[in-house]
Amino acid sequence: MSNDGPRIRREKRTVAAMIELYCEEQHDSPDGLCAECRTLHDYAMQRLERCPFGEEKTTCVDCAVHCYKPAMRERVRVVMRTAGPRMIWRHPVLAVRHVLDGRRLNARTKTPNTK
Template sequence: MNIETKRQKEKDIVALMIKIYCKKHHKSKHLCQECQQLKDYAFTRSDKCPFMETKTFCSNCKVHCYRPDMQQKIREVMAYSGPRMLFYHPVMAIKHVIETQKEKRRLENAK
């Protein structure tokens, strides 16, 4: 898989998670301003990531490039949306879990 495909896949997952979170917490059909800013920030971080070739997802990265406030917000979004992704996009959710587990095993074996 090439880097741009990987980057777009990560963006698609983050966008879906933020959409799920915003819909339930802010009762909005479209992203509210706060959630749109988080999505824009996440996309910018992904676009500038120098490790995209070797990492799967930001949660598995050794370098956390998010500002602390944005890091906390994205954790809230992921904690809420992660389990619910199965209802919105089951294939994407299952692939995400499998890839995350593979990456964690790879990182543990590299130690």
């Protein structure tokens, strides 16, 4: 199954932007993403392509199904903690849409966003 709707494409752009910001700041790789961040990027893209919720998915942090392996989930958590606050300056539209996606979908499912 391949997810290629607008919601998944936007989520892929958001995750890719966060990984790029993180790698740029932490690893200072001159040729784009370093090998470690490229592996994380590819893994995240694969997970999004296979997301069972497709266009109705919540943001990953609010998802009931954690499809990331624990080690990769922790790596993404570190990336988002570092890059998330910087997204508003570098990618404001993606940042705002990501927050709105999480709130909109949480409200629809009546799941409190306690994180």
